[in-house]
Amino acid sequence: MKKKRILLKVGTNTLTRETNHISRGKIEDIGRQIESLKNEYEFIIVSSGAIAAARQFVKLEHNGEDINIKQALASIGQPHLMRIFQENFRELGLFTSQCLLSYSDFENPKSKSNIKNTIDVLVANNFIPIINENDTVATDEIKFGDNDKLAALTAALLEVDLLMIATNTDGVYTKKTLEGNMPETIKEVIDMNDLITEVGDNISSHGTGGMQSKIEAATIAKDAGIETWILNGLKDNFITDAMHGKSNFTKIK
Template sequence: MLFLCAKIHYNNANEGDHMKRNIKDIHRIIIKVGSTSLCDTNGKINKEKILKIISQIATLKRQGYTVVLVSSGAIAAGMGKLGLESKPTTLPQKQALAAIGQAKLMEIYEEFFKIFDMKCSQILLNHDDFDDRKRLNNLNYTINALLDYDVVPIINENDALAVEEIKFGDNDTLASLLVPVIEAELLILVSDIDGLYTANPKIDKNATLISYVPKITKEVMRYAGDTSSNLGTGGMATKLKAARMVNDYGSHMCIVNGEKANSILNALKDEGTWFNGNGGKNLNAREHWLVYRSNAKGSIIVDEGCKKALVRKHVSLLPSGIIDVEGQFLSGQVVNIIDENKKTIGKGVVNYASDEIRLIKGFNTSEIENILHYKDYDEVIHANNMYITYEK
């Protein structure tokens, strides 16, 4: 269906993508630049490429936009610093290169930002910074303070300390998680591909570029394939997941090719693939945090009757509908809500710890105090602290 839509668009070229790209309400833009857009063919940092990116950021700022930059490239910069010809494979080696390269990368950024009379700053993050609400608020305050000082924050994953449990895995995801934090209306992913195609253009010569995606559907996800670069970690499937996260907050996303002249500026016109922000779920900040930015500490398994009530009526989760508990967690932490077939129903913030829920599961609310010798809440998870993700 989307392919047909794309074909119709191309057959009516007079309409133009810019007629569909609603940019009048865009004030804050996050630009994510991948390693392939910063490096040469040998995987070393290419200063000319970085200069072109900063030049476009300067133009956007002169036009009145607020810009935040999410930049990969620390490991590549480390490789160049040590004269390595290939990317190492072990985590400690990558962490060491990131530690070496991050300093070099920021040195280059500061040098080029000065040319355009701009200031920049560095922020290194891990997923835990989004998972903890207090740290997330502090991140929000820090970024907004930097923007008030007219400083461009340059954000990257803290690869020097990252382990599998806390890694984002790619900066596409990191950038999409930042959208609600700074209330950005647009995320531009600068990559080594023109945008989303109906097939992998490196394999299928008949692949067609899709310029406008009104809504991310299962058909759209099938177009992702498994395309990825040797330098970067985020393939097209990762970019589509990022687009869904951005669109669900009501913001737009655009994929452009960094090799094309002024591709970042032209994203506001007709460049690349534009993912419409009005096609998502329009989650508020708290709902978006629950669904995407919080790590579940365990799971609560509910029976079929409870599942139907949660999905159809969005009621609070009471102990009577709980069958079992998986994992160890404390009151106030986020958990997954799953059915008997282990299918995820939603996520929520629990009012009781895992050990307490194991004692009261299957019982009525009126029996909580007799079992625990106290009762602070009737609900294990209140409806206001829950988001249902289940789709039939």
């Protein structure tokens, strides 16, 4: 039986559990769920968190612009981030690989083909590709979108069955209930215009995205015929609970 393919996007807020440190417990939680689902699903992960990983170890002396500091931190933090994934996943019998991509790769047909072929080989051999933007040479994630757009473009390229975007809320809340401080999740969306009117422009506390960038990502996925789930990655078992209908999240059909 052909396995269903899921692309899971986890941002810095999820991986740090909204602290200043990468949470090994959260990465183990993700690995444990993937391990329990591996007979039916194959996973590709798009992960932020390199800069947060670096900040646990270093404080850079500098005279340069803020963007250059963040790129330097990303360069320092990316190996640490991958090591934490590798160590925690390996204990669960899962194997990981690193893929660093840039948005320009998606504008070049040959690069797109190479990305797809490489990731298909990795997945076929039971390796979980962990994708991040190549922040040392590209600044789009640092400046704009916490990898949400990168996740959607990758999901479309790899023709996944489902895009899961982990965030720090139980999906998208209706504007009315949010203003009343009694947030209520929009459980299912068919028309994206209905969703866009509900979304504010708040930015997440540790990441660089916000709900707006998640909606843009879901729009890219929808155009490619891919369903998107926006769910609360701070909660344990957030993947399996969503699959078994045990949690509130937004499903964009």
